Amino acid sequence: MTLQQLFQRIGENPGFLLFYFLIIPVAAIVAGFLGKGEGHLSPWKYLYAILIYLVSVPGIFSVALNIYFFLFQRGDVMQTDVYMQILPIVVMLVTIFIIRRNVSLALIPGFDKISGLWFMLFATMFLMWLLEKIHIVVFSYLPFQYLLGIFVVLFILIYIGWRRFVAK
Template identity: 50%
Template sequence: MTLKEALDALTAQPAYILGYFAIIPIMAFTAGLISQEKGQEAPWKYLYSTLIYFICVPGIFAITVSIYQFLFERRSIWQADVFAQVLPMISMAVTLLIIRKNVNLDYIPGFDKLSGLVMVIAATLSLMWIVDRTRIIVFSYLRFEYVLLIFAALLFLIRIGWRKAFGSA
């Protein structure tokens, strides 16, 4: 099964996707009502952390797939799948706004890891886009494993440069 087939199977039953991406913002809103001003304390911050991960991982994936399709496959924005690409982004934004209204995101454990993930994905897509646009063709006797190691080293250097430029992430 390919990724496209898996997404097609999911979007064939939109009730599951709608339910998943509707229940998480509702849970965040309900947790905000119940926790009131105690969102940064122990049980609530872990609930918020779980909700953030449950919504941000598919949301970041949807953003990455959309950017990939628009930049590399040159698909039109009008061809974006509403359930697989648009709904996760909207639900992620709504959930983060609700949670941010209730608690400072600096108190949420692991939230900084998500920003690091987004940065690495952005660096990877940028590097791939630059290589795609420059149309550099290399004829080499390098093995593919070495090319992957060079790519990983470049990502590591980007990460170090980001930390030095903007503080520790």
């Protein structure tokens, strides 16, 4: 089974996917009501961490898929799959917003690692896009120290993101 076939099957039967992406923000809302003002304490902060990871992994995958689809494949916006390309991102942002209203995200275990993963992913995707756009002709006109500087800055950004992801 290819990734395209999987997406097609999910698009044909979106019930489970809709339930999954509906239950997570609802759980965050319920946890916000039940643990009002206690989001930084032990059972709630771990519940929030689980909810953030449950929406962030598909959300990050969806962002990466969209970046690949629109920047590298030059896909048509009108062909965007709402279930697989838009819904995970919206639910991820909504869930993080709901959780942030009850507790500081800095107090959630593992949030620094997931934000480091986001940062590393976007820096890497930008680097890949830049490498695709820069052709060998550009290298001959661009002074070598500028090219070296660009790659050093991108490497530092990726390194900082990676350290935030694996540190602690």
